[in-house]
Amino acid sequence: MSFEEFLAAPTPPPGVGPALQALWHDAHGDWPRAHTLSQEDAGPAGSWVHAYLHRREGDLANARYWYARAGRTAPARTVTLDAEREAIARELLQA
DSSP: OOHHHHHHSSSOOTTOOHHHHHHHHHHTTOHHHHHHHHHHOOSHHHHHHHHHHHHHHTOHHHHHHHHHHHTOOOOOTTSOHHHHHHHHHHHHHHO
C-alpha cells in the first residue's frame, strides 16, 4: 500500500498495526485516538509515533523521551510535522 492510498482510506486500512492506525487518526484530526493507539504498541514503532505525537502537541521534553525509547533522534526543527508523519508512515508501510 502506498502512503497516498493509506491517507486516502476512509478508515484505517485493515491489517495495519496500532502505530500506523495512530498516524492515520492523526492525519484525520483525531489526536486523542492517535495517542491512545500509539500507547498500545509497546515496540519501537509505537514509541516513534508516540514521540511524533508529543512533538505535534508541543511537549518536546516528553517527545525526546519517546524518541530515545524508539532508538530515534528527534528531527531538526525545520522538519514539518506533516513531513515527519509522512516519513514515519512510509517507513512503517514498507516494514
